[in-house]
Amino acid sequence: MAAFNLSDSDHSSFILTGIPGLEAAHIWISIPFFTFYIIGLLENFMVLFVVGKEETLHAPMYLLLCMLGLTEISASTAIVPKALCIFWFNLKGITVGGCLIQMCFLHVVSVTHSAILMTMALDRYVAICNPLRYATILTNARIAKLGIVCLVRAVLFILPLPLLMNRLPFCANRIIAHTYCDHMAVAKISCGDITVNRRYGLLLVFVVLGFDLTVIAVSYGLIIRAVLRIPSEKAHQKALNTCTAHICVILISCTLALFSNLTHRFNHGVSPYVHIIFAILYYLLLPMLNPIVYGIKTKELCDKVRKYICRM
Template sequence: MSDYNTTDFTNPSIFILLGIPGLEMAHVWISIPFCTMYTIAILGNITILFIVKMEPKLHVPMYYFLCMLAVTDLVLSTSILPKTLSIFWFSYREIDFSACFIQMYFIHCFSVIESGIFRAMAFDRYVAICHPLRHSTILRNSVVAKIGLAVMLRGIVLILPHYFLGKRWPYCRTNIIPHSYCEHIAVVKLACADISVSSYYGLFVAFLVRGLDMIFIAVSYIQILRAIFSLPTKDARLKTFGTCSSHLCVILAFYIPGLFSFLTHRFGHNVPLHFHILMANVYFLVPPMLNPIIYGVRTKPIQNRLLWLFTHKGT
């Protein structure tokens, strides 16, 4: 590998992504589970979109939100994995200066959008279980479309300052990013300027978005659980809880690795860098892979449609 410049330049034309520093010799081996997870995520989420499109019975708010989640997962995983695999397989570490910030924007924007979709799905489950007779009037198609638009606009607007602030800083120390993708803090730390504004804004967005979304989801599920436990029979309680168990599983799969990655990045100074970067990649790979699997396994209408597709293919 050529010896990349690390001094005496301002705003380089390219950045250099190192992949996972300290584990360079294992890059090819690490790429195997990464590529497998990405392939499952692509196939699984496309399958969910296809099934919902083909099955009229699934044209209801819960599955519209699931389609939004599938599209978001496709964008998130595709924003990261192709470049990461090019580093692992071909040692192609260069990324254009502007492309780096575009990648950073897409990653953080769609991460915020995904959090908003989980919040919308929690609201859908709350209305379906706590106010079942009013569900169709409260969550009409027009309302679902407005919620989806609001979630998307929130992500677009809140992450724009990340993009503009990041491009505004002068980069004159190094162009080497010790990461496998253009993560916000990893990039702006290279600036030879006071980046407090970017750092504080990142914390603000994290607490405003993730914090409020998690509080809203927690309150929704407290109300849902109260409604479930007030049902007269055990069978009714189990059946009702089953309708929201898939959503609860994908929420945990998204927020737990995300919270761990955020805390180790901000406060885990003794955590090895390679471990932090592995966790950051897992955070953007595991939920997109698990979401269609969880919904496919735990949701009867999707199971039935999948079985119908496979059985009718052979006839």
């Protein structure tokens, strides 16, 4: 049987199955997914609107929160509409080009998201350990440049993925057991050797995520050391409260990301539908939970959001 390659000029397409084993429940599963997606959009657009309108919120911490929200909106919008088409209308086909674009876009956004979380940790480090120079070290212009650096870094790391996919032959099996085009989900249906793809995927997880987590851990180690040197217990609490929201977001994000990535590669004993559901929830829960966490823990943002909601 003749194989075809992603570089071929034909118009072959892949088929996304949705959630294998739970096809009969697709309609019911789509209800919470759609609800989470809409809530996440509304919350993040509200944060973006309020930060944009209120000059007092034009500060590095809130600009970084907006960047984080944009990555989460982008990721969920890249996968949820297609997933809902599968669940509601059984539209499972996706072109090879569309699959590659979705795959690369999702991974670029994910790596950018990780880098922004790291930048937020550095922001908290400067705010607590060097407060007198905070306004000069982290200006809004510098934060914007750091955001661009995060995006460029992500593009450079993800750029090899389409090249690695392009070398793989795809034979008769064009069925992807997923709701979206994940790198390893697509690679696994190839009839060629995917060893390089596996290794590069793991390299991305451990180098990119490992580096970002190391910087975050070091930043918070230095923050804790600085806080412990403060004699006032009230000052301890105030300093740590400024980090609580960010720590909660990191724990939620890293737990879901590590589970999703590692079970995809070492999925022995884990049902495929469990991995797929967790993978989708990663892109749905973060946009929904992060604005809530920051809204609860950040009084200034909470007050501004409440002001606009009361006007409606």
